[in-house]
Amino acid sequence: MMPLFFFLFFMFMVVYAMLIAYYHKAWNRLPEFALPEKQASVFISVIISARNEEKNINALLQSLQDQQYPKELYEVIIINDHSTDNTWSLLQAYNGELMQLKTLQLSDHVEERNAIASYKKKAIETGINAAAGELIVTTDADCRFDAGWLQTIASFYETNEAKFIAAPVTYYNRSSLLSIFQTLDFLTLQGITAASVYKRFHSMCNGANLAYERSAFYEVDGFNNIDHIASGDDMLLMHKIFKLYPEKVFYLKNRHAIVTTEPAASWKQFFHQRIRWASKADHYDDKRIFWVLLLVYLLNVCFLAGAIASFWNHTWMMLVLLLLLAKVLIEFPFVNSVAIFFGQQRLMKYFPFLQPLHIGYTIIAGWLGKFGKYEWKGRTIKK
Structure with a gap:
C-alpha cells in the first residue's frame, strides 16, 4: 500500500x-501592454455592487474621481445591496458634479428559487441595464485604482477589439501574518490567471477587475443559468463569453491596470472567502x-x-x-x-x-x- x-x-x-x-x-511570454498615442474614446460604465461598505465608500469615490480618463467618457453606477449601515447615506451625500454617478437600490424582490445566491449578480445586472456604456467595467467597493486604470483598460479594449478582459488585482500589504499569507497566495492565483488566459488554457479571472462589452453580456444571456450560484459573476460569465468569442478574451498585463483591494481582516473571513471561491468549482463548464x-x-x-x-x-x-x-x-x-x-x-x-x-x-x-x-x-x- x-x-x-x-x-x-x-x-x-x-x-x-x-x-x-x-x-x-x-x-514570462505575456507581453506588457503599452498604451498607444491615440486617446481611447469608448464610453465606460463602471458597475459596483456595494453592501455594508461605509468604511470604504468615500475612498472608493475619490479613487474613481481621480481617474485620468475624460469625465465625459465614463460613468459610475453603484448598486446598494440592502446595506444595513450608512453606505446608502454616504452615496447620497456625494457631490455629483465631480463625475457622472448613478446610485441605485437593489430591489427587495429576488426569485425564491435563487434566494441569497442571486444578490450580487442581480445587482450587477441591474447596473448593466441602467448603463450607457459600450464597455462594462466591474470592480468591488473596497478597491482602489491607479489614476490610469480606466484609460489603460479603454486603450487595451480598442487596440484588441476585446469582448472580455481580465485584469490584475492585488492586496494592500499589511505586516501581519494573515496579510502576507493572503498576498502571496493571491500572487500565485494572479500568475495562473494571466498565464491561462494568455494561452487560452482555461478560463480564470477575478471580479474585482473585469471589463466586457455590454453587447457580449446580452449575447450570452447574462447570468442566466448561473444565477443560482452564490459566486461566479466573474469566471462563469467569462467562460460563457469565451465559448462565443474564444479569440477575443484577454488578460491585461499593465501596472496601471492593477486594482488594489483589502485582504480579509481575520482568518475566519479569509476561510469563508476561499470556501466561497471553491464552492463554484463543480459548476465550471470549462x-x-x-x-x-x-x-x-x-x-x-x-x-x-x-x-x-x-x-x-x-x-x-x-x-x-x-x-x-x-x-x-x-x-x-x-x-x-x-x-x-x-x-x-x-x-x-x-x-x-x-x-x-x-x-x-x-x-x-x-x-x-x-x-x-x-x-x-x-x-x-x-x-
Whole structure:
C-alpha cells in the first residue's frame, strides 16, 4: 500500500511541476501592454455592487474621481445591496458634479428559487441595464485604482477589439501574518490567471477587475443559468463569453491596470472567502480548470497523508520534507516573477515558511467548498 501511495504522490508532483513550468513560461511570454498615442474614446460604465461598505465608500469615490480618463467618457453606477449601515447615506451625500454617478437600490424582490445566491449578480445586472456604456467595467467597493486604470483598460479594449478582459488585482500589504499569507497566495492565483488566459488554457479571472462589452453580456444571456450560484459573476460569465468569442478574451498585463483591494481582516473571513471561491468549482463548464484544481487538491492531500503516516514510519517524514522542498523549488521562480510585476518581491522571503499553512488551508477550503457552508456579507450560504 505504501509503495503505491508514494508512487501516486511522486506522479502528482511530476505533473504539478510540469503545470507550474507551463504557467511560468506563459507568464514570462505575456507581453506588457503599452498604451498607444491615440486617446481611447469608448464610453465606460463602471458597475459596483456595494453592501455594508461605509468604511470604504468615500475612498472608493475619490479613487474613481481621480481617474485620468475624460469625465465625459465614463460613468459610475453603484448598486446598494440592502446595506444595513450608512453606505446608502454616504452615496447620497456625494457631490455629483465631480463625475457622472448613478446610485441605485437593489430591489427587495429576488426569485425564491435563487434566494441569497442571486444578490450580487442581480445587482450587477441591474447596473448593466441602467448603463450607457459600450464597455462594462466591474470592480468591488473596497478597491482602489491607479489614476490610469480606466484609460489603460479603454486603450487595451480598442487596440484588441476585446469582448472580455481580465485584469490584475492585488492586496494592500499589511505586516501581519494573515496579510502576507493572503498576498502571496493571491500572487500565485494572479500568475495562473494571466498565464491561462494568455494561452487560452482555461478560463480564470477575478471580479474585482473585469471589463466586457455590454453587447457580449446580452449575447450570452447574462447570468442566466448561473444565477443560482452564490459566486461566479466573474469566471462563469467569462467562460460563457469565451465559448462565443474564444479569440477575443484577454488578460491585461499593465501596472496601471492593477486594482488594489483589502485582504480579509481575520482568518475566519479569509476561510469563508476561499470556501466561497471553491464552492463554484463543480459548476465550471470549462472542465480543464476542474482537473487542474483536482490535481492541486490531491497533491496537498498527499502531503497531509504523508505527514500523518510519518508518526508511524519516520522514513515518511524525510520523504514528505524532500517533496515539500521540491514544491517550494518548483513554485518559487514562478511566484517570484509575478511578485516582481506587482511590486511585492520583498514578501518572497516568507514564501517557503508558509507552505505548510498553504497546504492545510487548501485542503480545508476545498472540502468545505464542496460540502460545507460559508458566510458572505452577513449572509449564510449552504451548499
